Amino acid sequence: MAAQGRSKPMAHLGDLPFPQSLPDFQRLFPDDAACAAWLEKSRWPDGFVCRQCGEVAEPIRLSTRPGTLRCRKCRHETGALVGTVMQRSHAPLSVWFWGAYLVTSQTPGISAVQFQRQLGLSRYDTAFGILRKLRAGMVRPDRDRIGGHPNEWVEVGETFVGGRMRGAGRGARHESLVSCAVEVRPREPGTVQDDGRDGRYAGRVRLAVVPDRSSESLCGFVEDAVEPGSLVVTGDWSGYASLRGRGYDHRVVAGCGDHEIVDEFPPIVHLVFSNLVAWLNDVHHGVGAKHLQARLNEFAFRFNRRLSPFNAFHSLLGTAPG
Ligand SMILES: [Zn+2]
Numbered sequence: 629m630a631a632q633g634r635s636k637p638m639a640h641l642g643d644l645p646f647p648q649s650l651p652d653f654q655r656l657f658p659d660d661a662a663c664a665a666w667l668e669k670s671r672w673p674d675g676f677v678c679r680q681c682g683e684v685a686e687p688i689r690l691s692t693r694p695g696t697l698r699c700r701k702c703r704h705e706t707g708a709l710v711g712t713v714m715q716r717s718h719a720p721l722s723v724w725f726w727g728a729y730l731v732t733s734q735t736p737g738i739s740a741v742q743f744q745r746q747l748g749l750s751r752y753d754t755a756f757g758i759l760r761k762l763r764a765g766m767v768r769p770d771r772d773r774i775g776g777h778p779n780e781w782v783e784v785g786e787t788f789v790g791g792r793m794r795g796a797g798r799g800a801r802h803e804s805l806v807s808c809a810v811e812v813r814p815r816e817p818g819t820v821q822d823d824g825r826d827g828r829y830a831g832r833v834r835l836a837v838v839p840d841r842s843s844e845s846l847c848g849f850v851e852d853a854v855e856p857g858s859l860v861v862t863g864d865w866s867g868y869a870s871l872r873g874r875g876y877d878h879r880v881v882a883g884c885g886d887h888e889i890v891d892e893f894p895p896i897v898h899l900v901f902s903n904l905v906a907w908l909n910d911v912h913h914g915v916g917a918k919h920l921q922a923r924l925n926e927f928a929f930r931f932n933r934r935l936s937p938f939n940a941f942h943s944l945l946g947t948a949p950g
Contacts (some may be wrong), residue, residue, distance in 0.1 A: 653729055663721035664694035667708040670947050680704035694721055712946035713761050719754055723747055724945065727758045731766075732933070732940040765944040766929040767922040774811050774832045775858030781879075782854050784809045784862045785897035786838065786846060789905060789920065804917050806924065807838045807849040810900050812861075830896050832932045835904070835924040837917075843867045847874055861895075900931070 647653035657663050668676070676687045678699040687697035687706075695708040709715045714724045726747055730738055744755035775782040788803040811831030834853035838845040846867040854860060856875040862868040864880045871878040881895065904927055908915050915923045933940035 647729065653726075657722060657725050660694040660721045661691070663725050664689070664708060667695055667712075667721070667947060668697065670942070671708050678702065678704055679706060713765060714945065717758075719749075719758055723749065723754075724758060724762075727762050728941050728944045731759070731762050732930075732944060733937050762944045763926070765946065766926045769925045770832075770834070770928065770932065773853055773855045774809060774834055775860075776855030777811070777813075777858075780811055780813050780831070781859040781861050782809050782811055783895055783897040784846075784850055784854070784860055784868070785895065785901070786841060787901045789908065790914065804920050805838050805840065805845075806901075806904075806920070807836050807846060807853075808897050808900055808904075809834045809850065809853045809860075810897050812896050828896070830900065830931075833900055833928050835928050837921050837924065841865070841867050843870050847871055850874070850876065863895075903931075 647656050657666065675684060676697060677684050678687070678701065680699060681702040681704065683699055683701040685700050687699060690696045690698065695714075696705055697708065698705050707715070709717075709721075714721060717724065727743065730743065730746070738759070740752060740756040740759050743749075743759055744752050747755070749755050784807070786805055786807045789806045790803050810833045812828050813831045815827055815829055836849050836853070838849050843866070846865075847870050850860060850868075850871060851874060854876070857877065859877040859879065860868075860871055861879050861881055862871070868878065868880075904924075907927055908923060912923060929940070929943070933943070
């Protein structure tokens with residue numbers, strides 16, 4: 629998956645419109661042909677080029693197969709869906725677009741039954757299959773490391789996440805230890821992030837289940853998740869003591885136990901954990917250890933793209949370049 633850092637805006641996609649509301653969505657994507665045209669524009673922003681003969685000309689569009697383009701010169705056919713999640717699907721493009729829009733922006737916990745009803749699909753299996761494929765795009769972990777920006781830092785912390793399941797009795801808790809790294813950025817005056825609060829906001833996160841609070845586990849997580857050389861801020865725990873030796877600029881938060889300071893300027897990593905726990909309980913009704921890493925990836929996907937639903941939409945459909 630392409631890096632979504634704000635320093636790397638997606639190539640060529642700035643001109644494509646993205647719906648801000650349901651009426652917007654209906655206006656932009658009224659039918660399969662509109663979806664196909666949008667896909668075509670995202671794939672060939674500078675106009676169609678035939679892969680076979682190199683011809684640069686308006687292709688022939690097959691109305692019976694939206695998304696299929698035929699070269700005027702050599703008749704070679706190219707699918708705008710190749711490499712996307714919609715490839716080899718018999719469901720209409722508009723259904724996929726609706727699904728990606730609902731999953732990324734509207735209804736995080738949408739069920740296959742709700743999806744089937746909302747889109748008027750005749751078969752439950754179709755709704756289930758589409759949602760499953762879109763969600764698979766959310767649980768693939770982002771591979772690039774966060775941090776690495778001057779004037780910013782990365783907070784790292786760990787917490788136990790309970791395995792509370794709906795209907796499970798007392799004693800059924802199987803807590804897992806979760807590490808979190810989150811970029812902390814200063815707000816730029818006058819931007820969307822500048823809401824007049826305390827001058828900083830969260831950038832991207834990485835979350836992982838770790839076996840224990842040993843130096844090997846905690847610092848190993850940091851090495852996987854954070855660019856070397858970044859300023860890493862942690863609580864005062866010996867498990868992080870070797871970070872400096874591993875190539876990080878390591879600071880320990882003074883006054884972590886001071887409730888007045890923590891109440892006024894709570895570490896952003898704590899806010900991420902409380903959001904995570906609330907989301908796991910509200911949307912997934914708790915989650916067992918077996919599926920926890922997938923849920924952490926989904927949470928990170930949503931969190932990291934919350935300021936750019938457009939990128940989330942592209943990621944799920946598989947139409948993002950790169
Ligand atoms: Zn051609």
